Amino acid sequence: MRPASYLTNKLRDPGFWGDNAAVIGLIVICCIFSVLTPTFLTWANISDLLVSASILLVLAMAQQFVIVTGGIDLSIGSSLPWAAVIFGLTFNSYHSIPLAIVAAIVSGMAVGLVNGLIIAKLKVNDFIATLGMLGVMNGLALIVSGGQSFAVDSPFLQNLVLGSIGPIRYFYLVALLIAGLSYLVFTYTPFGTHVLATGGNHDAARNMGISTDRMRILVYLIGGGLVGVAAVLMVARTGGSDPSMQTSQLLTSIASVVLGGSSLFGGRAGILGTVAGALVLTTLLVGFTLLQVSEYYQPMAVGIVVIAAAVLSRLQR
Amino acid sequence: MKQTPHSLIYFGITAALVTAFASALMPASAAQTGSANVAVVVRDFNNPYWRALRDGAVDQGKKLGVPVTVQAGSTETDSIGENAKISTMANQSFTCFGVVPINATNVITPLIPVSKKGTPIINLDTGLDAGAVKSAGLNITSFIGSDNSRAGAIAGDYMLKLLGGTGKVVILLGIPGEQNGINREAAFRKTIAGKLTVVQTAVADYERPKALTVVESILKVHPDITGIFSANDEMGLGAAQAIANAGKQGKIKVISIDGVTEALAAVKSGKLSATVSQYPYAEGEMAVSACHALAAGKTIPAKVESPIQLITADNAGKAIASFPRPFFTFDNPFGP
Numbered sequence: 001m002r003p004a005s006y007l008t009n010k011l012r013d014p015g016f017w018g019d020n021a022a023v024i025g026l027i028v029i030c031c032i033f034s035v036l037t038p039t040f041l042t043w044a045n046i047s048d049l050l051v052s053a054s055i056l057l058v059l060a061m062a063q064q065f066v067i068v069t070g071g072i073d074l075s076i077g078s079s080l081p082w083a084a085v086i087f088g089l090t091f092n093s094y095h096s097i098p099l100a101i102v103a104a105i106v107s108g109m110a111v112g113l114v115n116g117l118i119i120a121k122l123k124v125n126d127f128i129a130t131l132g133m134l135g136v137m138n139g140l141a142l143i144v145s146g147g148q149s150f151a152v153d154s155p156f157l158q159n160l161v162l163g164s165i166g167p168i169r170y171f172y173l174v175a176l177l178i179a180g181l182s183y184l185v186f187t188y189t190p191f192g193t194h195v196l197a198t199g200g201n202h203d204a205a206r207n208m209g210i211s212t213d214r215m216r217i218l219v220y221l222i223g224g225g226l227v228g229v230a231a232v233l234m235v236a237r238t239g240g241s242d243p244s245m246q247t248s249q250l251l252t253s254i255a256s257v258v259l260g261g262s263s264l265f266g267g268r269a270g271i272l273g274t275v276a277g278a279l280v281l282t283t284l285l286v287g288f289t290l291l292q293v294s295e296y297y298q299p300m301a302v303g304i305v306v307i308a309a310a311v312l313s314r315l316q317r
Numbered sequence: 318m319k320q321t322p323h324s325l326i327y328f329g330i331t332a333a334l335v336t337a338f339a340s341a342l343m344p345a346s347a348a349q350t351g352s353a354n355v356a357v358v359v360r361d362f363n364n365p366y367w368r369a370l371r372d373g374a375v376d377q378g379k380k381l382g383v384p385v386t387v388q389a390g391s392t393e394t395d396s397i398g399e400n401a402k403i404s405t406m407a408n409q410s411f412t413c414f415g416v417v418p419i420n421a422t423n424v425i426t427p428l429i430p431v432s433k434k435g436t437p438i439i440n441l442d443t444g445l446d447a448g449a450v451k452s453a454g455l456n457i458t459s460f461i462g463s464d465n466s467r468a469g470a471i472a473g474d475y476m477l478k479l480l481g482g483t484g485k486v487v488i489l490l491g492i493p494g495e496q497n498g499i500n501r502e503a504a505f506r507k508t509i510a511g512k513l514t515v516v517q518t519a520v521a522d523y524e525r526p527k528a529l530t531v532v533e534s535i536l537k538v539h540p541d542i543t544g545i546f547s548a549n550d551e552m553g554l555g556a557a558q559a560i561a562n563a564g565k566q567g568k569i570k571v572i573s574i575d576g577v578t579e580a581l582a583a584v585k586s587g588k589l590s591a592t593v594s595q596y597p598y599a600e601g602e603m604a605v606s607a608c609h610a611l612a613a614g615k616t617i618p619a620k621v622e623s624p625i626q627l628i629t630a631d632n633a634g635k636a637i638a639s640f641p642r643p644f645f646t647f648d649n650p651f652g653p
Contacts, residue, residue, distance in 0.1 A: 045408045052401035147493030149420035151449040158453060161426050237400055239449055240422035243494055244394035282401065289405045292386050295362050299391065 018315030022260045022276035025309050029280060033287035040290055047169055051161065053282035054175035055233045059249055060256035060278045061182050061271075062226035065219040067257050068186075069199040070266025071119065071126035073220065075133035076227050077250035079111040081243050082141040083231035088152040088241030089144065097156050105228035111137055112224020116217030134245075141243040149242035157236035174233065176275075178226065183271040192269075195219060199266025252281050255306055261313045280305065353612035355605050356411040357387040357441075358402055360419055364393060364523075365577045366549075366597050367417065369641045370442070373601025374415070381609050386411070393523070394492065396423035403427040407434075413608035415439045415461075415601075421446035421496055425453050432456045437611050439604055442597065443496055458611065461603050461621045463595040465574075469501035471593050471627050472572045473508025476544050479570045479590060485516045486544040487535055489552045491523035498523075498548040501574055505546050516542060521552045528555030536563050547573040550580035550592055557588045576628060578640055585633035594628045598641035599649075606651035618650050 010016050017024065033040040059076060066073045087104035091097065111133060118129040161171050186192040197205040198215040206212050235241055258264060259280060260273025284305060288298045357374045359367040371387040378385030388406065390399035396419045403416065404427045414431055416438065418424045425445065428438055437458040450457055476486065488505065491498040506515065516539050521528040528547065535542070536559065545560075547553035553573025560569045566588065573580060576594025583589035600623045607617045624647035628636045635644040 039408055042408065045405070048404040048408060052397075052404055055397055142493050145494065148499075149422070149494045149496075151422045151446045153449050153452050158426060158429070162429060234397065237426055238396045238420075238423035239425040239453070240420060240446075242394070242396060242420045242423065244419075244492055246394065246397070248391045248395045248398055285398070285401055286405045289388055289402050290409065295387075295389060 014315040018313050019261065020273075021309045021312040021315075022270075022273045022280055025259075025305065025312070026276045026280045026283065029283050029287065029305075033283070033290070037287070037290045040287060043167060045286070045290070047167070047172075049279075049282060049286045050172040050175075051169055051237075052286065053279055054172045055230050055237065056249065056252055056256060056282060057172075057175040057275060057278045058178055058226055058230040058233060059253040060260075060274050061178050062223040062230070063253045063257050064182065064260075064262065064269060064271065064274050065195070065226075066126075066223045067199075067254075067262055067264060068195055068266055068269045069216050069219050070202075070264075071216065071219070072130065072254065072264065073115065073223055074127065074130040074250060075111060075115060075137055076223075076253060077247050078134050078136075078138035078141060078245050079108055079224065079227050080231055080234065080246050080249060081241075082111065082137045083108040083228045084235050084241045085141050085145045085243050087228075087231055087235050088150060091152055091154065092150070097154065101232055104231045105225050108224040108226070108228025108231065109221050110224065111227070112220040112222070113217065115224070116220035119220070120213035120216045134250075138243075138245050145241065145243040147243065149240055149244070151240045152235050153239070157239075160233075160236045171233065171236070174229070178229065179271060179275050186269045186271060191218075196267060196269060199268075201267070252278075256281060259306060259309045259313075261316060277309075280309070352412070353381075353383045353608050354410060354412045355383055355385045355415065355608045356406045356409070356413070357385060357415040357601065357604060358399060358406070358424075359387065359389045359417045359441075360399065361389045361392050361395065366575055366595075369577075370417070370597035370601040370604075372641065373598035373603075374605050375601075377602040377605040381605065383605060383609050383612075385605055390419070393495075394419060396420065400424065400427045403431070407431045411436065412612055413437050413439070415441050415604035415608065417441045418443050418445055420494065422449050425449055425455055428455055429453055437608070439607055441600055441604055459607060459617050459619055459621060461600055461607065461623060463600070463623045463625050465497045465500035465595075466504040468574050468593045468595060468625050469504030470508045471625065472501070472546055472574060472591070473505040475591050475627055475629070476505075476546060476570065476572055477509060477512060479572075480513065480544050482512050484513055484543040485539065485541055486513050486546060487532075487539065487542055488515055488518045489528055489531070489545060489547040489556060490518060490520045491548045491552065493520055495523075501548050513544065521555065523549050523551055525551045525555035525558075528552035529559050532556045532559035533562070536560070536565070542569060544570045544572070547571065549573060550575040550577045550589075553589055553592065554580060554583060557583060561588060576626075576636070578637070581628060581633050581637045581640065584628055584630060585637065587630060591627060591629045594626045594636060594643075596624050596626075596641070596643050599623050599643060599647070603649065603651055610651060621650055622648075624648075 083104045086107040087100050090103040091100035194210045198212045256277035259277030261270040388402040407430050432455045440460045442462040519531045521531050545556045550573045557571045570590040572591045574593045580592045
């Protein structure tokens with residue numbers, strides 16, 4: 001088959017558009033913004049765009065693990081500030097970055113473990129269990145921080161945001177590394193396959209001898225750990241720990257995964273799609289900012305793009 | 318294969334919608350006239366307070382012939398979204414930044430590249446942590462904002478006057494950790510200390526429905542309170558509603574801070590006892606004037622206090638008539 005006809009066949013296949021809705025959307029949006037504003041396609045802008053997308057990207061990965069099993073993690077809206085507060089308090093008392101990073105990840109995993117146990121062992125619906133934990137962790141974050149936001153001042157954190165290896169900034173390197181690892185887990189490890197099976201067909205997976213309870217606890221645990229990583233990035237980016245709930249991050253993390261083509265009913269992981277989904281949402285924000293689109297239309301436009309991508313992904317094979 | 322046109326239509330719709338939005342909504346002219354090009358970033362546009370700051374900045378820009386762009390995060394606590402806006406705008410050709418932080422540190426890191434370019438930064442409304450600013454090597458040209466401690470003290474003084482210097486009161490707080498709210502509360506407490514008794518302090522996240530629920534419950538536990546101090550107008554209006562519902566209007570005084578239109582109307586009608594009006598509109602105006610002055614090579618003061626005024630039933634009419642501008646003259650270093 002000649003390459004040209006291979007390409008035409010691909011383009012004629014509705015499944016191709018459906019499977020790659022987010023990536024195609026990202027390319028289209030980038031092309032449009034590049035035409036409309038000269039600033040968009042500069043390396044400085046792309047690089048800042050990737051930095052801006054990094055926290056969302058890590059949160060979307062956390063959400064991806066959970067959504068593959070048919071679950072959803074609403075608690076990240078407050079486990080993110082919770083881990084950020086633990087990170088800040090640990091660093092401000094011990095002045096050790098490695099210790100503070102470990103504390104952030106462990107405190108995130110602790111939330112994940114509780115989520116997993118409530119869902120798998122107490123048989124509580126994911127939505128309700130994590131909605132409950134959203135409240136619990138919001139309260140805990142306020143309690144341990146005394147309801148105050150505080151500065152976390154470290155050259156390491158500043159360098160994490162602004163520093164780079166050549167033109168590549170450390171900040172998004174962390175996020176891309178996590179996305180890469182997640183891809184490997186789902187594609188090449190038995191654990192990844194078992195998680196997919198748990199979400200795809202729960203009973204069949206159990207009959208095959210997969211401990212579905214264990215899988216569900218593990219995905220929340222991994223998700224929690226990733227929220228801890230996102231918290232470190234957030235403290236670095238915002239220069240401090242703030243116990244306020246981050247509902248906008250919660251909703252966009254779910255939107256990124258769905259935009260990427262993963263089903264909310266589980267059984268399907270699309271790491272590339274999720275990365276593209278997170279980038280689409282950030283690109284819209286950045287592009288509209290550059291174009292000075294009226295702020296009243298921005299959320300509306302983002303909403304329409306999310307729906308359009310969802311419609312496109314209905315053509316999935 | 319039959320579905321091909323179908324899929325292309327979906328694709329076309331997506332592309333068309335995006336293009337339509339992006340192009341149709343671009344401002345009519347982003348012409349780079351004059352020497353200043355001002356970027357203003359506030360927390361969000363859901364709160365009328367920040368909308369007023371935006372309107373002041375935009376109106377002043379039109380008056381001075383200076384292009385002004387105002388952007389915001391999606392919620393009052395969306396520090397990540399606000400930072401994304403700042404990082405994006407840092408790559409554009411703005412000559413001056415006016416920024417309202419969400420907390421004492423969140424905008425510092427994204428502003429470092431702006432500061433390194435030598436672009437002046439004006440800290441608006443909410444003060445940044447001086448230590449963190451210094452260690453980040455950030456250069457803040459000026460702070461323009463109202464003194465929230467003074468607003469809290471004014472509210473405290475008036476509460477003392479209304480209650481005759483004695484009685485039980487309740488304090489309604491906004492989002493825990495929000496600096497302006499902390500300053501308002503601390504100053505109020507200090508002013509009434511030893512005279513009024515604070516029987517309960519409740520958090521209502523700056524939201525009206527939450528304050529309504531909270532105050533309804535408080536009235537059951539403490540039916541003998543005679544005053545409520547609310548850290549913002551939205552909660553004050555919720556409290557006033559709860560009091561009206563309980564048939565106690567006039568018996569329990571409510572004083573809040575901000576001076577949004579609805580609160581001014583409520584003060585005029587007597588539902589709300591008073592509001593301490595701050596003028597975010599004037600802050601926005603002064604921010605653009607400051608940027609204009611800087612572009613002309615002038616120096617500006619390191620700290621500019623925007624006006625505050627106690628609004629009671631006596632002057633509410635005047636306040637409404639001149640809203641969003643102050644009805645009185647105030648010390649404006651940039652001229653009227």
